[in-house]
Amino acid sequence: GQQVQQSPTSLVLQEGENAELQCNFSTSLNSMQWFYQRPGGSLISVFYNPSGTKQSGRLTSTTVIKERRSSLHISSSQITDSGTYLCAMVASSGSWQLIFGSGTQLTVMP
Amino acid sequence: EAAVTQSPRSKVAVTGGKVTLSCHQTNNHDYMYWYRQDTGHGLRLIHYSYVADSTEKGDIPDGYKASRPSQENFSLILELASLSQTAVYFCASSDILGENTLYFGAGTRLSVL
Numbered sequence: 001g002q003q004v005q006q007s008p009t010s011l012v013l014q015e016g017e018n019a020e021l022q023c024n025f026s027t028s029l030n031s032m033q034w035f036y037q038r039p040g041g042s043l044i045s046v047f048y049n050p051s052g053t054k055q056s057g058r059l060t061s062t063t064v065i066k067e068r069r070s071s072l073h074i075s076s077s078q079i080t081d082s083g084t085y086l087c088a089m090v091a092s093s094g095s096w097q098l099i100f101g102s103g104t105q106l107t108v109m110p
Numbered sequence: 111e112a113a114v115t116q117s118p119r120s121k122v123a124v125t126g127g128k129v130t131l132s133c134h135q136t137n138n139h140d141y142m143y144w145y146r147q148d149t150g151h152g153l154r155l156i157h158y159s160y161v162a163d164s165t166e167k168g169d170i171p172d173g174y175k176a177s178r179p180s181q182e183n184f185s186l187i188l189e190l191a192s193l194s195q196t197a198v199y200f201c202a203s204s205d206i207l208g209e210n211t212l213y214f215g216a217g218t219r220l221s222v223l
Contacts (some may be wrong), residue, residue, distance in 0.1 A: 004152070033211070043153075043200065043214040086152055097168065098212070100152030 003027055004089055006101035013108050019074040021104045023087035026068070030092040034061055034072050037084040037103070046072070046085070077108045113137065116201050116215035123222050129188040131218050133201030141204045142184040143168070143212070144176060146197040153200060159184055191222045 005024045013019055023032070031050035035043040047054050047061040049070065054061050058077075063070040074081055084103040090096060114135045123129045135142065141160050145153040155168030157176035165176040173195060175187040188195055201215040 042216045043202075043212075045211040045213075048211055088152075097155055098153075100154070102150060102152045 003091070003099050004087060004101035006085075006087060006104050008104060009102070010105040011107070013077050013106070015077060015079055015108055015110055017077055017108075019072075019077055019081075019106060021072040021074075021085050021087075021106075023070045023072075023089075023101055024068060025070075025089050028092040029065065029068060029089045032063055032070050032087060032089040033098070034070070035086045035088065037086060039083055041083075043086065074106075077106075079108050079110060082106055082108045114201055114203055114213050114215040116199075116218050118218060119216065120219040121221070123188075123191045123220065125192060125222055127191050129191050129220065129222075131186040131188075131199055131201075131220070133184045133186075133215055134182055135184075135201075135203040135213070136182065137203050137205070137213055138181070139203035139205045139213070140181070141206070142178065143202045143204075144174070144184070144186045145200045145202065146170070146195075147200060147217075148197050156186065156199075191220075193222050196220060196222045 003026045007022045033048050034046040036046050037043045049061045049063045051065045058075045060073040084105050086103040088098040088100045117132045143158040144156045147153050156174050159165045159178040177185045199218045202212045204212045
């Protein structure tokens, strides 16, 4: 099965609403990252967050290692937040490789 | 500003033809990676490199070769392109293997017909 499960698969919001994106891992993780991908564009690292809570502007990431999960909270969403958000993990044992989830496609409507 | 540049940005290739995707980074990073992304899926690692003149296989290396002639340049080569290799390809670099921030290029959209 998939090692990195993201939910929801897609999300449509009205501008100003908050969003909560989830990432669950099937194995123990060493670290994880959140990436943002513009439609048809490149990936930009949003958070490198191996554990705990990090905030950057309207974005907050919380990773709970022992529960094998991470969340990305977007407050007061804006149209420019639209795109795909991917999480990726490095497992605590075995390969160093980043394992990506399939992403959450976020659409913020005016 | 960290920069990873890919070329071409898009390519149409014929089945059985040879395709070379190029990547150049100005980050002074040791590690470089090639990923592919299929519609509605996450990224999968094809090849990576941690030093010039050396490459390593990732999760899905079959049908692909890689070349790292210098620290700045990393190429992905499809000797005999197939329909199943239609995808978007991303190059990335990092200063620490698998950790810290990856810097991605803009991607190359490859269509094999």
